[in-house]
Amino acid sequence: MSLLRKTNLRSALSFHFSFCPYDKYSTRIREFLRVISALKRTNKKCVVTYDILHDGSKPYCNVKLVNGQSMHMDGLKLTPLEMLAAYNLVARPIEPAVETELATKGKKVKKK
Helix, strand or coil: CHHHHCCCCCCEEEEEEEECCCCCCHHHHHHHHHHHHHHHHHCCCCEEEEEECCCCCCCEEEEEECCCCEEEEECCCCCHHHHHHHHHHHHHHHHHHHHHHHHHHHCCCCCC
16 A cells, blocks of 8 residues: 555656456456556646457556656556556656646746
């Protein structure tokens, strides 16, 4: 649970999930989708989309970050906790830049 408390979506632009509901590994990606949907309150601008395919395709999640990077997480190989840890590993270094950008937008400039 401490990993979940440390996670926020300020560094993410979008999450895209794709899974087949009949695949036995789709529960992993659906659980991660549930966690990300619960964290959506930390970044209202983050877009979460999903495709439900009935073709036996492998479950995956694609993440686009504010610095232009993207991540691909395979639901066959990773548990939801491992996906969350991988996201944090990539997103944490980006957060200070995002926070300073937000802070400078909020400041009022005094005119002389």
